[in-house]
Amino acid sequence: MADQEDFKYNLKSINHYKYLDTYYKFGGSQSECDLLRREFPSKEGIYDFCLSLRGNLEYFDNLKNLDLFTNDKCQYLNCWIHDRLLNLGFDIAGESTTIFLQILKYFTFFKLDEKCKYEFFHIDKKKYEKMKKLYDYILDFMNIKWYANTYGCSEENKEYINERRRIYQEVKVDCEKNTSQPYYCIVLKHLKEAYKNDELTSFECTKMKSSPPRAQLGETLQGAHHGDSGDLQHALGPGSDHPREFPTTSAGQTEESSFPSSTPMAVFFPFLGSLLSVFTLYRFTPMGPWLRTRFLPKKMDGTNMGEVETFESVENDYENVNLTPHISKHLIGYNP
Incomplete structure (x- = not known):
């Protein structure tokens, strides 16, 4: 999308030349322009140029006055003619003389000699x-x-x-x-x-x-929204080397409710540390039998034994995995 705050995209001259290209184009004589096309078969676009030129000459009095200087519409018509001829590949020498003479005839035919003269063909x-x-x-x-x-x-x-x-x-x-x-x-x-x-x-x-x-920034972000993560990263700046995932919330959800509370975590981790210490004393030190006789009943059912084994497995994996609060819930059970 063009930057609408840049004057390059708001130049009056470009619009005026487009106006001369199109506004009176179909007022031109198709038969006369067909003759010109046959005379210059290698000049693609000369037929359309001829239609526009003859239309502008026929309706010269109706062309826009630009209110810049005396007879400015004639001067800008001359600018337009020479610009289009150069774009077609004509110059001041060689075959260009023929097209210049033909254009002079058009000016005479439409009786514009007193109002506007064709002049720029003299200029290199x-x-x-x-x-x-x-x-x-x-x-x-x-x-x-x-x-x-x-x-x-x-x-x-x-x-x-x-x-x-x-x-x-x-x-x-x-x-x-x-x-x-x-x-x-x-x-x-x-x-x-x-x-x-x-x-x-x-x-x-x-x-x-x-x-x-x-x-421009809006266009970049819009492109990123449709999947161009490279543009999004560029728009966000050099600090965003990796794409980031952000939590989504429902319309009524607040920022506070989007993230887990720190209070349960503060309670859980000290408790887990104490539990691990007791388990280590119970399994791997001479204090194990004493703890068993003082605090545990004489028998454990099969379900609780399986849970102890599960906890031991979790202990071995703890160094490699971040334990979340819900994992440890009911890891060890006791029968009264």
Whole structure:
């Protein structure tokens, strides 16, 4: 189960790209997309991409406004197009030129030249990836900030944020060195428009998570409950090297009644010691005949003799077995 306190599982950019994948997909022309599939038979998934693209272009006016910067829905549509093309195996050279020209035709067909232009095909892969990470960070920032300040950051979260800050500095240096990269450097303008006063570029994780998230711990314990004793041992900590058995009690039973009382044991063991001493004197010392004549009747029946033998057997085993209170009950019987 995903940790719902981690911002990685609550990124708005991922949801927005899924929205562009699916929401207007079946508004696209199947016949036109079938032509594109035949033109690029080795590109698995290009038919579905075409349906989504044409649907988004046809219903461009209905696409979500993200309220970040001017015409942001066009910029994120461009991010989505180029990301999906890279995933399909297209790049800026070779056969990619053909697909870029086809997409430009789609934009013209839907008369979007005045509203939104297809632009990112000018940018090489490495620069595009930097730019996309910054655009995604702009879209995700409010969620990231809220989760980081509310629940704290893991080391992975901290590195995620620091990487975006480094990328911002790299893009800034690139654009200062070469000002003739308008499609690449526009991200800096959009970033400042969305977040003034360097709020985004100066943000850091100041609250770190000190223990496993509750969702993860709950999942571990739940897995252990269903039989994974290794996970349970890990969850309980290094002190639990062996599985332990705990007594179960009924709903109305108290903790006190779950364990044997110490009072009977305190009475029993001194009594047992005295009994063993008397028996030893009786059987193995010259005092035996004297004890027999002073305290015992002249005859013992067969039942009691058998019980004496039983006690002798128990005595021999006593060193190896923990004797419990009920074992010794009625070990020796006497006739009045």
